[in-house]
Amino acid sequence: MKKIIYFALGGITFALGTLGIFLPFLPTTVFYLLTAFFWLRSSDNYYNRFIQSSFYQRTVEEPIVKKKITNAGIVRMFFMIFLVFLIPGLLVDNAWMRICLVIVYLGHVIGLTWYLRGKKISVKTRESND
Incomplete structure (x- = not known):
């Protein structure tokens, strides 16, 4: 059900x-x-x-969950986010909205950098003492 x-x-x-x-x-x-x-x-x-699926493994599992992302990958990600924020910034002539977009973009850069470059998740294996 x-x-x-x-x-x-x-x-x-x-x-x-x-x-x-x-x-x-x-x-x-x-x-x-x-x-x-x-x-x-x-x-x-x-x-x-x-x-x-390879798409999930490549775009979500490796970079976001396992935090295995290269510097080039981070730059590419921030560039794509920048383009998404640039479109409304150019289309709408409002200074307050542009200021808000810059603040939110900087929040993304700081937050994602902190998350992705922070402490890595370590998987510890247990060795048996026979």
Whole structure:
């Protein structure tokens, strides 16, 4: 029953996200993220296939979870975030919004650098003393 509810909620959020492409007051990205959340929980098979996919391993598992990201990868990530923040900064002529975008961007740079360059997760293996 729980799997059916997750699948149905995923269908609803997918429909709302798709409508959000055409209706500016519906946030497409948020609904698509919710769709992924619900659909991955609706089936153990979908979840396992997703976390074992090369895309997930390359873009989420290695750099974010295991914190194995190169300096070039961090620079690339911050550049992409910069481009995302630059678009509204150029399109809207409002000084306060631009100041807020700069503050939020700097918050991302500081927070992500602290997280990714902070203490690494170490996996300790137990050796048996026979």
